[in-house]
Amino acid sequence: MRTKSLLIGDIRFQFKYGFYFLYAVFTILYIAILYMLPGRWREQAAIIMIFTDPAAMGLFFMGAIILFEKGERVLNSIAISPVKPYEYVISKLTSIAIISTAAAVLIGLGGRVISNYIYFILGVFLGSCLFSCIGIILAVNIKTLNQFIVATIPAEIIISLPAIAWLFGFKPLWLILHPGVCVIELCQNGENAFLAMFILAFWTFFAAVYAWRKVRKSFKSLGGIKL
Amino acid sequence: MIEVNNLNFSYTKNPFIEDMNFIVQSGEIFGFLGPSGAGKSTIQKILTGLITTYKGNVKVNNIEVKRHDSSFYENIGVDFEFPSLYEKLTSRENMVFFSSLYKKRQDIDTLLESVGLLKDADKKVSDFSKGMKSRLNFIKALVHDPQLLFLDEPTAGLDPSNSRRMKDIILQQKAMGKTILLTTHNMYDATELCDHVAFIADGKLRALDTPRNLIMSRGAAKVSYTYMCNGKEVRNEALLNSIGNDNMLQKLMQENKLLSIHSSEPTLNDIFVELTGRALQ
Secondary structure, eight states, rough: HHHHHHHHHHHHHHHHHHHHHHHHHHHHHHHHHHHHOOOHHHHHHHHHHHIIITHHHHHHHHHHHHHHHHHHHHHHHHHHHHHHHHHHHHHHHHHHHHHHHHHHHHHHHTTOOOSHHHHHHHHHHHHHHHHHHHEEEEEEOSSSSHHHHHHHHHHHHHHHHHHHHHHHEEEEOGGSHHHHHHHHHHHTOOOTTTHHHHHHHHHHHHHHHHHHHHHHHHHTTTTTTOO | EEEEEEEEOOOSSSEEEEEEEEEEEETTTTEEEOOOTSSHHHHHHHHHTTTTEEEEEEETTEEEGOOOOOOGGGEEEEOOOOOOTTTTHHHHHHHHHEEEETSSSOOOHHHHHTTTTTTGGTTTTTGGHHHHHHHHHHTTTTOOOOOEEEEEEETTTTOOHHHHHHHHHHHHHHHOOOOEEEEEHHHHHHHHSSEEEEEEEEEEEEEEEEEHHHHHTTOOOOEEEEEEEEEEEEEEEEEEEGGGGGGHHHHHHHHTTTEEEEEEEOOOHHHHHHHSSOOOO
């Protein structure tokens, strides 16, 4: 019940702070670009767009949300409310994943790249949650947007490079253990999609637990103690 | 309502809060008075469960704070010194969101009305003045109708009329039976509002009593009076316990020639300085 209240609050917050507007602009822009591209490029372009934006934008948006909440001292009020850190994390991940998945489905439809809706939606939803977890993990210890952007660079490289390499044909089987590769495999409905689903779920769960621990620590540190 | 026994805590290896003991009775306003850095906010953080690495016993609503669960927060409200609000949401949206986090909820419009913000309910918080934000922040602590309220410098930075308004609301809450812990370095607020005040300096409890007892225990009360003599205003003082022996005062009273007369008890600040060697402000 409280998670539902948090989720409604987060969606309202994201709407008011212009996140939905940004998603809408990017989605329309990307679909327009896809229609202008030659047919043979369309699938790979659409998958890159889906991977780098609706999925990966969670990392930046989550960082921005946490920094906004820190800046407006709202985290203090949440820390002295009955909200549990895991409820806070679940709400944040779900709120971003819902809008990310909706945007990805629209781009996917625009690029005509969705061959398995279940794998596609799971790939984007879990991928978005994973990126958002990284956003939370990075943002809880950071004070300014500049520091956050610098901190995201290595995370973006580590997650994106193997995934892009996979998309363009570098496909040793061991690389399927990489979460970014799993997102691509699921969105493309590749031959290892079933395996990718479990690997991505594992990574997302692992990242969510780590994010929960960081948030719990962060709530405690509002009391001024270094843990 | 609150019981603190042998409380010790420090952020570093050096001692800070040391061997603190006090009790806050249900329905009273209890003030922590001390200069910045004295340990007031740290004690508030311990009492609200934000710091749990203390030694000793701290019971709030019969719950040992270091072992609290999330339901602990259903019955306490905290008004931080600085507003903690979503700036781009309206005041009503902020209240609706924060009240949705609790099981018990108060009517939002009634709360907004109580602090004169109902007409601004649909205005973004970023457009609010400092006083309006403080009032909204205060009622945010009341959305779940808690029995225990923690107020951190509730009148800090407010103009006299908003400060008066805030103090009236605090007294209204007390009249409704709420227990209120007030953290302040404003001796006038403490004298006016508190049933008991605790003087905190360097992490130690230096005195604890009612403001009146603290003031009267320093006795001393003097009376100062003024009168006209050869066209000039003259000021005299007499000790309250020997006022009957002051012939000049008697004469002036009989002749109705007093210009002014005041008792001059020490202020809480005077007593604080006497006890700790430091000033409150």
